[in-house]
Amino acid sequence: MRLFFIIFATLPLLAHAYVSWHIYQLMPLPTWAKILVVTLLACCFVSFFSIFFLGQDSPLWLNTLLYDAGTSWLIVLLYATLLFITLDVCRAIGLVQPSVLRQSLVGTLAVVGLLSALMCYGGWRYHNKARVTLELSAPAGKALSKPVTAVMMSDLHLGYHNRRAELGRWVDMVNAERPDVVLIAGDIIDSSVRPLLEEDMAAELRRVNAPIIACLGNHEYFATTPAARRFMNDAGITLLVDSCLTMGDITIIGRDDRTNRGRVPLRRLVANADTSRYTIVLDHQPHDLSEAENCHVDLQLSGHTHRGQVWPISWITDAMFEVSHGYKRKGDTDIYVSSGMGIWGGKIRIGTVSEYVVIKIK
Numbered sequence: 001m002r003l004f005f006i007i008f009a010t011l012p013l014l015a016h017a018y019v020s021w022h023i024y025q026l027m028p029l030p031t032w033a034k035i036l037v038v039t040l041l042a043c044c045f046v047s048f049f050s051i052f053f054l055g056q057d058s059p060l061w062l063n064t065l066l067y068d069a070g071t072s073w074l075i076v077l078l079y080a081t082l083l084f085i086t087l088d089v090c091r092a093i094g095l096v097q098p099s100v101l102r103q104s105l106v107g108t109l110a111v112v113g114l115l116s117a118l119m120c121y122g123g124w125r126y127h128n129k130a131r132v133t134l135e136l137s138a139p140a141g142k143a144l145s146k147p148v149t150a151v152m153m154s155d156l157h158l159g160y161h162n163r164r165a166e167l168g169r170w171v172d173m174v175n176a177e178r179p180d181v182v183l184i185a186g187d188i189i190d191s192s193v194r195p196l197l198e199e200d201m202a203a204e205l206r207r208v209n210a211p212i213i214a215c216l217g218n219h220e221y222f223a224t225t226p227a228a229r230r231f232m233n234d235a236g237i238t239l240l241v242d243s244c245l246t247m248g249d250i251t252i253i254g255r256d257d258r259t260n261r262g263r264v265p266l267r268r269l270v271a272n273a274d275t276s277r278y279t280i281v282l283d284h285q286p287h288d289l290s291e292a293e294n295c296h297v298d299l300q301l302s303g304h305t306h307r308g309q310v311w312p313i314s315w316i317t318d319a320m321f322e323v324s325h326g327y328k329r330k331g332d333t334d335i336y337v338s339s340g341m342g343i344w345g346g347k348i349r350i351g352t353v354s355e356y357v358v359i360k361i362k
Contacts, residue, residue: 012074015081016045022084026111028103044073051160060160060198067160071345072119075310079118083111122310122348129173129341130355134327136334137362138278139298144249144361151179151210152357154284154303155340157219159190162342164199170341170356171207177358179210181247184237185303185338186217186257186284193227202235212237213245215254215282217304219344240282244273250361251275253297255283270295278361286337289322293330299359300335307339311351325352 020038027034048070051063090096100107138144151174158167174182189196196202205212214237220228232239240254242264251274256263266281273279279297286302307325308314317324325339341356343349 012045012077015077016041019077019080019084022080022101023111025102026104026108028105028108041073044069045077046070048074060195064160064163064195068346071161072348073346075122075346075348076115076119078310078313079115080111083114118350119348122350125349125352126343126347126354128354129170130353131173132338132355132357134336134357134359135362136299136359138249139332142249142276142278142298144278148181148248148250148278148361149177149179150181150183150280150359150361151177152183152185152301152336152338152359153341154185154301154338155187155217155306155342155344156184157187157190157340157342157344158201159192159195161345161347162190163195164201164204166342167201167204168207171204173356175207175209179358181250181252182208182210182212183252183280183282183301183359184212184214185282185301186215187219187303187340187342188214188217188232188237189220189223189228190342190344191219191222193223193231196231202231205235205237208236211247213247213252213254213282214239215284216241216257217284218257218259221257221259242269244269246274246277249277251277251279253279253281255281258285258287266291266295266297270297286321286323286335289328289330289333289335292335293333296331297333299361300333301338301357302335303338303340305337305339306343307352309343309345309352310348314351 020041023041024034024038027037047066051066087096087101091098091101156162214232216225229239238245240252242256244251244253253269253273255266255269281292281297281300283300283302285304289300292300305317305321305324308317323335323337325337328335336357338357339352339355341354343354
């Protein structure tokens with residue numbers, strides 16, 4: 001396992017070295033200018049990691065700049081690596097002339113133009129949220145006295161990159177649906193509570209015109225769970241941690257995140273809940289979906305995967321999870337795994353969507 005993590009941590013460094021070498025060879029610039037460009041790219045590479053050493057006393061704008069630059073470069077690095085590997089293969093088989101990749105203005109403009117267009121598309125894709133509708137029917141014996149509209153979100157990742165103005169836009173989108181309840185399947189906080197407190201993001205969440213029910217995600221543990229709980233309490237969020245709540249005709253069970261290996265098994269939570277009502281489980285990580293099926297819950301809502309955020313990492317999450325994004329029915333249980341309203345890192349979506357889900361239960 002340790003060897004796996006060493007290899008995994010080394011891959012971005014090797015990719016950065018590979019891409020930097022190609023960029024140095026590609027640009028038709030004086031040596032000093034090439035060194036300057038490669039140095040700036042190195043600064044982008046290390047900027048994200050430097051946040052962990054700056055601490056809480058550095059200016060918020062500086063941490064934001066470093067976070068945005070560092071995480072965005074990781075995505076650019078992924079596609080630059082794929083592009084240069086493709087070009088190297090094409091050169092090896094004679095489809096690309098070697099001169100295109102060395103001291104070439106045409107090659108430089110082509111590479112920069114392609115990557116820039118791809119990142120702009122990814123940014124547009126992220127900021128244009130998808131509205132997903134899910135129409136469900138309560139099973140026999142659990143008839144609702146009236147239809148219920150719930151807005152489900154996950155993975156807001158509020159922090160250095162998703163700031164209060166962005167959150168305010170999301171709140172307006174939620175309120176436009178006139179929901180009876182808002183359900184958040186974990187990872188409200190990205191990595192630090194500090195930006196949320198300094199910008200008083202709790203005030204934005206208090207504008208939601210419906211009760212907000214949430215469960216913990218793994219990032220709440222990164223942000224320290226006690227601080228996360230205090231923020232959610234201030235924001236008016238009802239946090240369910242291995243506990244349940246009855247609202248009218250609905251029972252909502254919120255699981256602790258899988259990060260806590262000692263969390264209560266779902267069967268025990270279900271045994272202590274009023275399952276004569278329509279039962280919804282909030283579980284951040286969509287592992288072992290058969291557990292919800294075997295407990296005969298009506299609906300499980302999860303997030304966590306982001307469906308990889310960008311292709312081809314979406315292929316990895318598709319292989320890792322039974323459902324990495326979207327709807328599936330297992331036995332009597334409806335399951336929806338959201339790719340997330342927000343995002344970790346750079347605000348770029350390629351091959352995936354940022355979404356919120358409007359659930360209508362009849």
